[in-house]
Amino acid sequence: MRLLVANANTTEAITELCAASARAAAAPGTEIIPATPRFGPVVIATRAEGAIAAHGLLSLLAEHAGRVDGVLLAVSHDTALEAARQLLPCPVVGMTEAACFAACLLGGRFGLVTMGSVDVYRERIAQHGLAGRLAALRGIALTPQDAVRDPEAVALEMDAAIAAVVAEGADAVVLGGAALAGMGPRLQRHAAVPLLDGIACGVKLLEMLVALGLPKPVAGSYAAPRGRETLGLDPALAALLRGG
Amino acid sequence: MRLLVANANTTEAITELCAASARAAAAPGTEIIPATPRFGPVVIATRAEGAIAAHGLLSLLAEHAGRVDGVLLAVSHDTALEAARQLLPCPVVGMTEAACFAACLLGGRFGLVTMGSVDVYRERIAQHGLAGRLAALRGIALTPQDAVRDPEAVALEMDAAIAAVVAEGADAVVLGGAALAGMGPRLQRHAAVPLLDGIACGVKLLEMLVALGLPKPVAGSYAAPRGRETLGLDPALAALLRGG
Amino acid sequence: MRLLVANANTTEAITELCAASARAAAAPGTEIIPATPRFGPVVIATRAEGAIAAHGLLSLLAEHAGRVDGVLLAVSHDTALEAARQLLPCPVVGMTEAACFAACLLGGRFGLVTMGSVDVYRERIAQHGLAGRLAALRGIALTPQDAVRDPEAVALEMDAAIAAVVAEGADAVVLGGAALAGMGPRLQRHAAVPLLDGIACGVKLLEMLVALGLPKPVAGSYAAPRGRETLGLDPALAALLRGG
Amino acid sequence: MRLLVANANTTEAITELCAASARAAAAPGTEIIPATPRFGPVVIATRAEGAIAAHGLLSLLAEHAGRVDGVLLAVSHDTALEAARQLLPCPVVGMTEAACFAACLLGGRFGLVTMGSVDVYRERIAQHGLAGRLAALRGIALTPQDAVRDPEAVALEMDAAIAAVVAEGADAVVLGGAALAGMGPRLQRHAAVPLLDGIACGVKLLEMLVALGLPKPVAGSYAAPRGRETLGLDPALAALLRGG
Amino acid sequence: MRLLVANANTTEAITELCAASARAAAAPGTEIIPATPRFGPVVIATRAEGAIAAHGLLSLLAEHAGRVDGVLLAVSHDTALEAARQLLPCPVVGMTEAACFAACLLGGRFGLVTMGSVDVYRERIAQHGLAGRLAALRGIALTPQDAVRDPEAVALEMDAAIAAVVAEGADAVVLGGAALAGMGPRLQRHAAVPLLDGIACGVKLLEMLVALGLPKPVAGSYAAPRGRETLGLDPALAALLRGG
Amino acid sequence: MRLLVANANTTEAITELCAASARAAAAPGTEIIPATPRFGPVVIATRAEGAIAAHGLLSLLAEHAGRVDGVLLAVSHDTALEAARQLLPCPVVGMTEAACFAACLLGGRFGLVTMGSVDVYRERIAQHGLAGRLAALRGIALTPQDAVRDPEAVALEMDAAIAAVVAEGADAVVLGGAALAGMGPRLQRHAAVPLLDGIACGVKLLEMLVALGLPKPVAGSYAAPRGRETLGLDPALAALLRGG
Structure with missing residues (x-):
């Protein structure tokens, strides 16, 4: 099982810290893949930073979509959690x-x-x-x-x-x-x-959700986006919104 | 890891059904131990049956206390959940x-x-x-x-x-x-x-809680009972309430 | 009017204390009948004790069912209140x-x-x-x-x-x-x-409910149990659950 | 025990209807005293009528203050209930x-x-x-x-x-x-x-509150008014607000 | 735009204070019309005074109904707000x-x-x-x-x-x-x-509501009263309740 | 008074539609400045699009910060409202x-x-x-x-x-x-x-907030950001987060 541990700020040292916690909590057979956004706030401490960070975070997730079994948002305000949960084909959990x-x-x-x-x-x-x-x-x-x-x-x-x-x-x-x-x-x-x-709780809950093998909803506001057009976004993110 | 799957009614066929579901969901290395109360309602469908069933269920849990790593209450109204959580030294989860x-x-x-x-x-x-x-x-x-x-x-x-x-x-x-x-x-x-x-969700959440290795609270209303006297209860249950 | 003042722990001295308060509050013509369970916690101070006490309390109530006009649960956490309300043909009130x-x-x-x-x-x-x-x-x-x-x-x-x-x-x-x-x-x-x-409030509210002469519901989750099978319970309690 | 059954509209026929219900519910020894405001809406069906009726109702209650043991507001929206509860020295209950x-x-x-x-x-x-x-x-x-x-x-x-x-x-x-x-x-x-x-429930709850013999609060927003000056109100109401 | 600033107590000095605040906040072209009830509490500090004041306040509003574009209730508990909102043909806002x-x-x-x-x-x-x-x-x-x-x-x-x-x-x-x-x-x-x-917020919100030019509801409990009979009220208030 | 009407999607036709509504609602002397993000979703219909749009929207607002008196978010889910309210020195209101x-x-x-x-x-x-x-x-x-x-x-x-x-x-x-x-x-x-x-309500509420002349909070989570470092953001947005 491959779990993405996605930081929402751009500080790799924090990503590494979280990844280490995640590895310590992971079951044998769970691979932890750390990831850091390429743009956005260096640290998220305010409302404005949280809102801005969503874009970089979702761009990052889009690059990994389909290649991981679950995503842990390693950001304490659970930034963009609902959006990521809708966007990705796999389970997504926020650390808090x-x-x-x-x-x-x-x-x-x-x-x-x-x-x-x-x-x-x-x-x-x-x-x-x-x-x-x-x-x-x-x-x-x-x-x-x-x-x-x-x-x-x-x-x-x-x-x-x-x-x-x-x-x-x-x-x-x-x-x-x-x-x-x-x-x-x-x-x-x-x-x-x-x-x-x-981080530890998130890794274990993702291991649970992956093990349960639940399908993605095809109705409601958490169904995957489809046919959504965008302007100036990263190709991976644009493709995921377009769906298909 | 040993997980008790405790039915709260006295129908062993239901216990077996739940245990089978639990085994299907369990990770390798997780042993499922089914258990059925010796007295109480045959099936729990009403408020009165739920309240009565708590005694038989807690007596049953007391017999296993200290010999299992977690307890899944295999009863859809989560009967006696808070009491069991306080009483036992290990994690307890209700199926609903x-x-x-x-x-x-x-x-x-x-x-x-x-x-x-x-x-x-x-x-x-x-x-x-x-x-x-x-x-x-x-x-x-x-x-x-x-x-x-x-x-x-x-x-x-x-x-x-x-x-x-x-x-x-x-x-x-x-x-x-x-x-x-x-x-x-x-x-x-x-x-x-x-x-x-x-049942499947409960098994996975217990695997998570056991893996996290959290201590039992020693303050508040979920701390283990200690020095509580009783009359006419099963020895194992009486002993657990007395603490030690 | 006959009101049962039912303790939920097994300490008769507490039952007597509550019965004395009840008698002081009762209207002329209201008879107070104290009752103490035959098994269970000596005092209820924890969650586990509350859950266990329900059985002894409901067994006690079953013995009096049909022979009293109302029941006051003389236990501060209103133990098994909803269950007793469903089970009995008469009004039931908790002291808190x-x-x-x-x-x-x-x-x-x-x-x-x-x-x-x-x-x-x-x-x-x-x-x-x-x-x-x-x-x-x-x-x-x-x-x-x-x-x-x-x-x-x-x-x-x-x-x-x-x-x-x-x-x-x-x-x-x-x-x-x-x-x-x-x-x-x-x-x-x-x-x-x-x-x-x-205790005083409970006696007066029961006097009110008895005086109002309201019927028992025949729909919903407070309708009397009927046809419920049990194992190893006191005959009176088993009979009440079987109904009919 | 003397209970005032106070209508909040000016239709005496409704007052009589309520008083009859109240008498049917009252215990022996409870005297029901019907009362109708001298001004205000003939029937209360809208928000505006409810607000206007409060004055006539409170004027009416002021005339009876100190000469009844409890007050039942015989008006289905419980008009001016909190105000009456503060104003009067005795218990006040609304019918709904x-x-x-x-x-x-x-x-x-x-x-x-x-x-x-x-x-x-x-x-x-x-x-x-x-x-x-x-x-x-x-x-x-x-x-x-x-x-x-x-x-x-x-x-x-x-x-x-x-x-x-x-x-x-x-x-x-x-x-x-x-x-x-x-x-x-x-x-x-x-x-x-x-x-x-x-009406029946209100009479019985008042009989309870009167029997309990509880004191009037002397702190908080339900303590009796004292030293409040008014302009153009009925003497009884003005006197009650002045207190003393 | 004519805005009524209606005090709910009978103290004109407070009305003047509020009117001055209102004028300071009003846009050019907004006329502030102060108004004081002719009867009721001199100051509203208790629940009883608030309930009594509603009558004098609504009588006052009725006199101005149809001749102002909006009403600000210059009383800190928003006395009779819902009633006034139903009664009047124009927007009504409470200061708190x-x-x-x-x-x-x-x-x-x-x-x-x-x-x-x-x-x-x-x-x-x-x-x-x-x-x-x-x-x-x-x-x-x-x-x-x-x-x-x-x-x-x-x-x-x-x-x-x-x-x-x-x-x-x-x-x-x-x-x-x-x-x-x-x-x-x-x-x-x-x-x-x-x-x-x-006061300042209320004036600005009324300017907004008046500018939006919204219709009065003709359904629900805020529709204007119609055909409501009363006894002993001021002619203007009685007429407004009668509608037509 | 200059009010920014900021769309959160990249479709200028929608911006124009909203700006026309805004102009129709604006008081004389209120100038409406339409603005459209340079990147992001073409239309916002899903959770993911809403989260992504925040970045483009806040970048857009940052360009106008200090040069407008208020901001109306012309996006029906009030996208990034709390973040914008924190980030900008002027009032911000969402249309819904x-x-x-x-x-x-x-x-x-x-x-x-x-x-x-x-x-x-x-x-x-x-x-x-x-x-x-x-x-x-x-x-x-x-x-x-x-x-x-x-x-x-x-x-x-x-x-x-x-x-x-x-x-x-x-x-x-x-x-x-x-x-x-x-x-x-x-x-x-x-x-x-x-x-x-x-749109109409938002314009009027902004006119109110601007007229009230309230200060920006200097405590709590809506105080302006200060000293926040970022990576790869537009200069205006980065500068606003850096503060000073």
């Missing part, structure tokens, strides 16, 4: 979506902790239909750069954030963002509930 | 819960079709927090016995029910109830969207 | 359900205070459809044992919890759990809004 | 509110049938926080005048409306509007689920 | 409604700050269907009288309240109540997000 | 958002009719927080091409769709999609409730 759904299988309500703003996470979780199962969100005022510089300081703040969302009723906690991935085992040792890493 | 969450990864909204009443399904889906992603429910006025007697007649009605929920906006459809499991491939050939069987 | 609905008739939003975890209360209130009218929940970190040992200390903490939910907008406050029943008048003297005791 | 809450104690979801538009009922039920328990609403295109002229024709249409909301999942059905009150027993004979009359 | 809808066009979630209780605001925003976009409400424990006596003290508390709702995720903040109107520019200088004044 | 909010000011619940699928509209309305005010959606199985070929046939089907959503309780109806814009006056003549055109 994956972690949130896995968290729901472990208890009643879940929390999410991240570095920076929680606003887009709140909206994304609501769009996933899971607002009723969200106990609390918490963003610490530190950056991925801080995590590189002083990982223990970040870990201590993160421990506190996790404890806070547990106190608000979270039975499991999603780690939001690729930057926290490596920190998972360290944080888990201090946490009272299970912590969920989106 | 599993199919609904898998359906969410395939599109926007999902539908559910079943034989008989949809009322308890509607409530269960709301309790799973997924009411916002439910497009429609449809129950056909035929029974599992009809499905044995004249499977094609049931299949034709079911095709119509599936088409109806797709017309109401379902991008994927959950097959509610073990009796539909065997019918899945036949129904899928006529359906415009993917159909989801709870 | 009763207090929450009464609270809604007194103002805009209500609060709930209890000893211990509020998680199951939050879920139960949502299942009752009243999440939109819930201002706040608060659980104090003391136990019913503490209330016996040092009632004034518990009362002081409870005063503070009540004041806190009033500050969050509660126009009335539900006292969660039988252990608080006796404390009601003491707490009311210090509270800015009315406090509701589930 | 009463029927909806009673319906919730009988099953999972309820329906409502009425003559004319259902829009304001839908909004009122949502404001009562019960939208999640509403299965369906149905208004027949006949008027109270038709019901006087040809009661059987109206009853047959109403039977069909009731059957329709039951088919959509209602376990109990609220009869919306005073005009249906007299028809209740006739309709109940053909209905598969219990039917609820707001 | 206006500010909330404008706030939605500026970001994701909005907050509201006011003097006094937030309970009725919370309910009104829910009735407007905007509960999902409300980040937080905050009421300071000071009165309009305090604002006259020591405006800077009030402004400092208000600055803190605004900062608090921004910290809870508000991208824009509604100023609740006419008393804050004059303070807007002062508060805006210290705020991190845009502040919205209901 | 505009029509839905205007519809809320005219009655209780609104409907939406369109050509083709309603799925994305339903999601968009939910994201705007207005799901609770949506009475019904209806999509006719005809295309904009059909509307060019046989406008009367399309108008008749549209009349029926409008009548259907009115029957389901809509007090106002949004016309979804630019193709219906020209048809508005024809459809309004047969409709029982007001019909809302997104």
Whole structure:
């Protein structure tokens, strides 16, 4: 089974980090193929960057369409998830979506902790239909750069954030963002509930969906596009929209 | 990996049917262990039967606690799911819960079709927090016995029910109830969207949860019971509640 | 009018406490009949205990079916309420359900205070459809044992919890759990809004439902069971499920 | 116990009809005191009439404040319910509110049938926080005048409306509007689920609230008004707002 | 274009304040016509006052019906908004409604700050269907009288309240109540997000609705009343309800 | 006042159509500046096209940033609305958002009719927080091409769709999609409730927001981006993300 781990920003180092997490989670026989867009935001931290990144991401996916068995969107806001799910012939899963759904299988309500703003996470979780199962969100005022510089300081703040969302009723906690991935085992040792890493959850959910061998819908708004004309797009993306 | 497929009614033939579906879905290396309660309803079709069945089911699970890696509740109303999840040291998944969450990864909204009443399904889906992603429910006025007697007649009605929920906006459809499991491939050939069987989805989600190796929560209402006294229960169940 | 006050745990002292509250609230002519299950948890404090207790409770109710005019579930999580409502020919009310609905008739939003975890209360209130009218929940970190040992200390903490939910907008406050029943008048003297005791509210709501003389539904999922087969259940419960 | 049955329109015949229903439902010892506003709409059928009627209704209530033990608003849209609840020293219940809450104690979801538009009922039920328990609403295109002229024709249409909301999942059905009150027993004979009359339910809920002897809140937006100045209002109403 | 700015309390000074704000916001060619009810509460601060005020307000509007192009309800709880919208032949907008809808066009979630209780605001925003976009409400424990006596003290508390709702995720903040109107520019200088004044927003939304030239509905519960009989109302109001 | 009317697909004829509608709605002194992206989908009909179009649209907006006073997104799914709102220094409104909010000011619940699928509209309305005010959606199985070929046939089907959503309780109806814009006056003549055109509403709401002169937020997720690095984007877009 070939799974594409597609970053949505243009920073290859982040792609590599995610691919390593994905390989650690993958079953024997699952091949992880990392991929990075050729244009777009270097890092996605704002609404505008998320919207712009969709194009580069979908162009990237189009190049791999038909040659992979599943796609993991390695971007914490699940950028362009619904579009990718419609566009591609194979299953597509977003990393935060994956972690949130896995968290729901472990208890009643879940929390999410991240570095920076929680606003887009709140909206994304609501769009996933899971607002009723969200106990609390918490963003610490530190950056991925801080995590590189002083990982223990970040870990201590993160421990506190996790404890806070547990106190608000979270039975499991999603780690939001690729930057926290490596920190998972360290944080888990201090946490009272299970912590969920989106890359690991996403790989396992894709292995499930591929194994189930489900057909692509041929009705509704997730059926593959067909006969759609475009202007100035990459040939692979244009071809996929044209269908046929 | 050893997965318990626990029926909640006392009909071994249904347990065997579910176990066969589970084995068909299991990865190499996953052992399926079927189990049937020793007392309770012969079939669960009403609210009262569901509530009564919880005791027999939890007694059954207690006997296997510590000797399996995960538990699939092979009962379409996800009977006693939250209680089992709290009680056992390993992951527990309900078959309808599993199919609904898998359906969410395939599109926007999902539908559910079943034989008989949809009322308890509607409530269960709301309790799973997924009411916002439910497009429609449809129950056909035929029974599992009809499905044995004249499977094609049931299949034709079911095709119509599936088409109806797709017309109401379902991008994927959950097959509610073990009796539909065997019918899945036949129904899928006529359906415009993917159909989801709870047993298959449950096995794959358990394989995921076991592979993730997450710890049991030690805080909140899903932490294992400890020091709870009981009267007149099976020794294994009493012991599990007492903890230790 | 004969009202069964059915405990769901096996501790007769708690049954007696609830029966005394019920008698204090009952109208002249209302007879209170206390009943305690013969097996199950000694006290219900966790999800697993709640699920297990349903069987003993429903067995108990079956013994009284047809010989009482109404049933009050004297258990704070409204254990097996929907099942009992379907199973019995007479009205059935849960004590927390009763207090929450009464609270809604007194103002805009209500609060709930209890000893211990509020998680199951939050879920139960949502299942009752009243999440939109819930201002706040608060659980104090003391136990019913503490209330016996040092009632004034518990009362002081409870005063503070009540004041806190009033500050969050509660126009009335539900006292969660039988252990608080006796404390009601003491707490009311210090509270800015009315406090509701589930046993008293439940008795009055049952008197109302009995007086209204409403028929049992013969359609839908609350119609009485009929022709349901079981294995190894008490004869009275088995007979009620068989119907006829 | 003295209960005021306060109409909100100026038609005494409707007041008498409601008072008769109330007396039929009242316990021995409950005195029913009918009251009709001196100004306002002759019948309330539109939003504008409902808003205007509040003044006449509250003026009427002010005259009785302190001389009754409870107030039933005998107006199907629960006109000025929250205001009356704040204003008066005794419990106040609306007739549709009463029927909806009673319906919730009988099953999972309820329906409502009425003559004319259902829009304001839908909004009122949502404001009562019960939208999640509403299965369906149905208004027949006949008027109270038709019901006087040809009661059987109206009853047959109403039977069909009731059957329709039951088919959509209602376990109990609220009869919306005073005009249906007299028809209740006739309709109940053909209905598969219990039917609820707001006047009867309201009387019983008031008997409950009076019996519980709860204090008036002294905090929040339902505390009695105090020191509020007015211009041109009836002396009793002005005095009540001034408090003191 | 003639816009009526209708106060719902009887204090002309407040009407004048609102009219001044309205004139400051109005486009050239928009004439602002202030109006004050002849009876009712001097100030509306409680539920009872709001319900009573509806009559005086609707009587006032009836006098102007047909002679103005739009109506702004200059009352912070949007008193009688739905009734006025049905009753009048021209567009009607409430000041808090206006500010909330404008706030939605500026970001994701909005907050509201006011003097006094937030309970009725919370309910009104829910009735407007905007509960999902409300980040937080905050009421300071000071009165309009305090604002006259020591405006800077009030402004400092208000600055803190605004900062608090921004910290809870508000991208824009509604100023609740006419008393804050004059303070807007002062508060805006210290705020991190845009502040919205209901009078200004209401004038602009009415200018929009009038410019769009939309017809009055002739179906549904907002169609004009017709043939409605009344007792003891002002001739203009009675005539409007009679229609024709 | 200069308002950009920005199409999100690359078809200039549609841009011109929208600009003409915009000019018809604009106040004297409002200049309408049409703009069409240089790359992307020729028409947006699917999820994938919507996501791809965001890049071209935001590049286009970046070229105009600072030189217009407001932006109307002339694309029926409100493509990239939140991103554009964050990115630009001036107000941004989406055409369907505009029509839905205007519809809320005219009655209780609104409907939406369109050509083709309603799925994305339903999601968009939910994201705007207005799901609770949506009475019904209806999509006719005809295309904009059909509307060019046989406008009367399309108008008749549209009349029926409008009548259907009115029957389901809509007090106002949004016309979804630019193709219906020209048809508005024809459809309004047969409709029982007001019909809302997104271009007209959007222009008026922008005139309102510009007139209010509100500041850009400097906190939260709608504050302007600053210091964001990108790869391979248009210079204007890259500069705007870099800020400064």
